[in-house]
Amino acid sequence: MNGTKLSDSFYMQEDVVKIAKNLLGKHLLTHIDGQLSGGIIVETEAYNGRSDRACHAFGGRRSARTATMYQAGGVAYVYLCYGIHHLFNVVTHRQDYADAVLIRAIEPTEGIAFMLERRKLSKLHPRLTAGPGCMSQALGIARSHDSISLLEETIWIEDRGLQYEESEIKAGPRVGVAYAKEDALLPWRFWVKGNRYVSKARPVY
Numbered sequence: 001m002n003g004t005k006l007s008d009s010f011y012m013q014e015d016v017v018k019i020a021k022n023l024l025g026k027h028l029l030t031h032i033d034g035q036l037s038g039g040i041i042v043e044t045e046a047y048n049g050r051s052d053r054a055c056h057a058f059g060g061r062r063s064a065r066t067a068t069m070y071q072a073g074g075v076a077y078v079y080l081c082y083g084i085h086h087l088f089n090v091v092t093h094r095q096d097y098a099d100a101v102l103i104r105a106i107e108p109t110e111g112i113a114f115m116l117e118r119r120k121l122s123k124l125h126p127r128l129t130a131g132p133g134c135m136s137q138a139l140g141i142a143r144s145h146d147s148i149s150l151l152e153e154t155i156w157i158e159d160r161g162l163q164y165e166e167s168e169i170k171a172g173p174r175v176g177v178a179y180a181k182e183d184a185l186l187p188w189r190f191w192v193k194g195n196r197y198v199s200k201a202r203p204v205y
Helices: 016-022 066-070 112-119 132-139 178-185
Strands: 027-032 035-047 076-081 085-092 099-110 155-159 169-172 189-192
Touching (some): 016 035, 016 085, 016 099, 027 099, 076 132, 085 132, 099 112, 099 132
Antiparallel strands (some): 027 155, 035 099
8 A cells, every 4th residue: 555755844843742643653664675664653752852861962962973863854863772773763853953753663564574584583573573673673774774865765654544543542751761860751652552563661760
């Protein structure tokens, strides 16, 4: 099923928390190494570059890693976590605002055989794409994809008309941001209630 690729106007919206919630139900797709793969976004986290201590760019921090966050919305921010996992984020808002949404999990729908091969799994299981590191590996996303446009044909997000009701969406603190002090308590993680592909990680605060 084909959908409508999200345009720059979606990514340029000012409210990163609203964007994170609205990304639930959208389809994240990649065309990497000649293979199409992807699925329904079922878990996200919002990060605000100006007021959020959990954000890499908080306090105006600029580095080789965070430079991508300062671009205008609609590009991929991919960084290496713990030297192992590639984490995929969507940069939002206008240039120099450094907002981003971490995509934590998808429910696989396309190219499942390719994703299983990348994850070295023999059968479909939630650990295929539950959690941001697993998801990026399954989709073939790596550090080399940092800063690429989400409006082109390598990584993109589509709207296929799926929209979850408020009763189907849960919100709570983000995962692994204890260093952010009171900001660690912000309910900026969103997930689809009862979806088996939502990560099992628990917030630490």
